Amino acid sequence: MVSISTWFRYIAHKVDYSVSLGWKNYKGGQVTDREARDIIWKNFFQGRMTYLHWNKGEEMAPTIDGKAVTLVRNLPTADPTRVFVGDVVLLKDPEKPDNYLVRRLTAIEGYEMVSTDENDESFTLEKDQCWVEAENEKLKAKEANDSRTFGPVQMTDIVGRVIYCLRSAVDHGRVQNSYFGMRKDTPVLEVELDVDEMAKSHKA
Numbered sequence: 001m002v003s004i005s006t007w008f009r010y011i012a013h014k015v016d017y018s019v020s021l022g023w024k025n026y027k028g029g030q031v032t033d034r035e036a037r038d039i040i041w042k043n044f045f046q047g048r049m050t051y052l053h054w055n056k057g058e059e060m061a062p063t064i065d066g067k068a069v070t071l072v073r074n075l076p077t078a079d080p081t082r083v084f085v086g087d088v089v090l091l092k093d094p095e096k097p098d099n100y101l102v103r104r105l106t107a108i109e110g111y112e113m114v115s116t117d118e119n120d121e122s123f124t125l126e127k128d129q130c131w132v133e134a135e136n137e138k139l140k141a142k143e144a145n146d147s148r149t150f151g152p153v154q155m156t157d158i159v160g161r162v163i164y165c166l167r168s169a170v171d172h173g174r175v176q177n178s179y180f181g182m183r184k185d186t187p188v189l190e191v192e193l194d195v196d197e198m199a200k201s202h203k204a
Helices: 004-027 032-047 179-192 196-201
Strands: 051-055 069-074 088-092 100-108 128-134 158-168 171-174
Touching: 004 032, 004 171, 004 179, 032 128, 051 158, 051 196, 069 179, 100 158, 158 179, 158 196
Parallel strands: none
Antiparallel strands: 051 069, 069 158, 088 100, 088 158, 100 128, 158 171
8 A cells, every 4th residue: 555655755756857857858849839738737737757677688687587587677867966976877878779788887977987907997977878788697707798898888878777686486576776856766666567568568
């Protein structure tokens, strides 16, 4: 049973989400003023802030294995006020635009990146840049397919935060993200999480 206070927090997040989505489409020149307003109202009353994503690969094991179904919170706008260092994010593959990767966000703009290799020069991430890494320690850096191979990525490539993972009908739980990310996602999870739906998708 979702508490009233949680519903209020959820509604506040949904208003922000709906407005951000409408503004993003309007700013990008994809819709008119009226269409943007329609998007806002439609998403507020009918839309969800989350969707299912089927993970591929073992790069994020043991946090998320290759056969897991994940629940992703959609982020119309990814910036340092909405996504945080420590979050597990879903982002566009910089090398394959039609593909998506699940990786841990480890640094954002302004962070100084220092390599363990003395031959590599340190550098600072520029505005709107971020650094993402896989978590499977069994993989070599070249196999991990993360920023250690393709370098910094744009924050705008991040499309969502992974907030829940289902490995099987009896093995599922919340993904450990940053404190701020988890705090923002708590009311969304309480309202929109449907483990049965995730389990059915996993079987399919």
